[in-house]
Amino acid sequence: MGFETIDEGFLRRRAALKWTPWPEDVIPLSVADIDFRTPREIKEGIIRALDEDRTPYGAYSGDPDVLEVVCEKLNRVNRIPATVEDVHMVPGTMFGIFVACYHTLRPGDEALICPAPIYPPFIENIENAHAVPVFNSVDFSHNLSLDLDDLKRQITPRTRLLMVCNPHNPTGRVLSGEELEAVGQIAQENDLFVFVDELYEDMILDGEHLSLASLSPDLFQRTLTVFGFSKAFGIPGFRIAYIVNRGKHMREIRKRIHGMIVHTDTLAQAAAKAALIHGDAWLSAFRSHLKRMRDYTLKRLGKIDGVWCPKPQATPFVFPNVSSYGMTSQQIVDYLKKEARVIVQSGSDFGPHGEGHLRINFATALSVLKEAFDRIEGALVKLS
Numbered sequence: 001m002g003f004e005t006i007d008e009g010f011l012r013r014r015a016a017l018k019w020t021p022w023p024e025d026v027i028p029l030s031v032a033d034i035d036f037r038t039p040r041e042i043k044e045g046i047i048r049a050l051d052e053d054r055t056p057y058g059a060y061s062g063d064p065d066v067l068e069v070v071c072e073k074l075n076r077v078n079r080i081p082a083t084v085e086d087v088h089m090v091p092g093t094m095f096g097i098f099v100a101c102y103h104t105l106r107p108g109d110e111a112l113i114c115p116a117p118i119y120p121p122f123i124e125n126i127e128n129a130h131a132v133p134v135f136n137s138v139d140f141s142h143n144l145s146l147d148l149d150d151l152k153r154q155i156t157p158r159t160r161l162l163m164v165c166n167p168h169n170p171t172g173r174v175l176s177g178e179e180l181e182a183v184g185q186i187a188q189e190n191d192l193f194v195f196v197d198e199l200y201e202d203m204i205l206d207g208e209h210l211s212l213a214s215l216s217p218d219l220f221q222r223t224l225t226v227f228g229f230s231k232a233f234g235i236p237g238f239r240i241a242y243i244v245n246r247g248k249h250m251r252e253i254r255k256r257i258h259g260m261i262v263h264t265d266t267l268a269q270a271a272a273k274a275a276l277i278h279g280d281a282w283l284s285a286f287r288s289h290l291k292r293m294r295d296y297t298l299k300r301l302g303k304i305d306g307v308w309c310p311k312p313q314a315t316p317f318v319f320p321n322v323s324s325y326g327m328t329s330q331q332i333v334d335y336l337k338k339e340a341r342v343i344v345q346s347g348s349d350f351g352p353h354g355e356g357h358l359r360i361n362f363a364t365a366l367s368v369l370k371e372a373f374d375r376i377e378g379a380l381v382k383l384s
Contacts (some may be wrong), residue, residue, distance in 0.1 A: 091265065093241045
């Protein structure tokens with residue numbers, strides 16, 4: 001579990017979305033992939049599954065031994081009283097976003113995003129359903145807090161779906177219990193179906209994560225929550241996640257999923273099981289490393305004139321404001337690519353409320369971050 005170095009040769013060969021597209025003098029801090037090898041415990045879980053010849057069709061909702069482990073975790077960690085009837089293994093959290101929109105939205109409906117800015121597939125899947133995304137932004141001037149009065153004002157007779165991201169991508173905010181209680185009450189008062197993306201629950205650096213569906217039986221029945229493994233365990237290639245909901249919505253969602261896929265890959269499910277049973281030591285060490293990288297990143301950004309960055313409580317991201325340079329987010333991205341040979345992501349990719357910001361992924365080794373921020377600082381000093 002050493003995080004002091006990365007295998008750059010391996011990453012440039014295999015990390016097809018993050019490292020492979022760029023020349024060897026470019027450092028990518030953009031795509032949400034960590035720069036470390038898969039934990040040995042997960043590899044061993046897949047090898048065991050291979051030896052068991054898990055090649056015939058499996059159960060529609062997931063292999064029974066995997067569902068049992070998932071339910072134990074949901075009850076113990078998330079305080080969601082799930083049984084195997086409430087859980088469905090799916091090929092990645094993006095699939096969960098798609099299913100929520102596919103199940104809920106019809107042309108002309110509105111989906112209210114809380115909070116914005118937001119992971120781009122939220123917006124894309126709403127629009128693919130010919131519905132309209134509506135944004136409830138975090139308050140950047142008040143510690144990324146939620147504007148609950150604005151959330152209420154945004155609801156119209158066309159609002160069908162409330163979409164929540166907690167921990168929040170891209171800002172790293174973790175919603176408080178009081179905020180979640182208020183969001184849940186708003187959903188109940190307006191009879192809204194709720195989707196919650198909790199992918200980054202294992203990457204909490206400060207504070208405590210709480211699942212919205214754990215707050216009441218009614219919220220469990222009106223909330224579809226998706227959990228995953230790709231970020232904290234570095235296995236996005238396995239495409240494995242799970243959704244949880246109780247009651248009529250889950251029964252209908254199961255039917256819809258069966259019309260699209262037979263079931264999620266059995267070896268990917270074995271990876272998920274191994275992560276849940278044997279992944280605690282990895283997570284503890286990785287979170288400690290991430291916290292050091294978060295603090296180093298904030299220290300470096302704090303020394304650059306014209307940059308302001310809120311402190312993330314979770315995720316491997318910072319979301320600094322660079323609007324003082326008088327350029328759009330994409331123009332800053334293009335400038336850093338050319339002048340610093342560092343790749344970051346434009347805040348505008350996360351919707352209109354992300355304009356003026358950059359998303360930077362710090363889930364790498366300290367030596368990589370140091371070189372990247374030496375270059376970024378040098379380039380931005382020229383602008384200021």
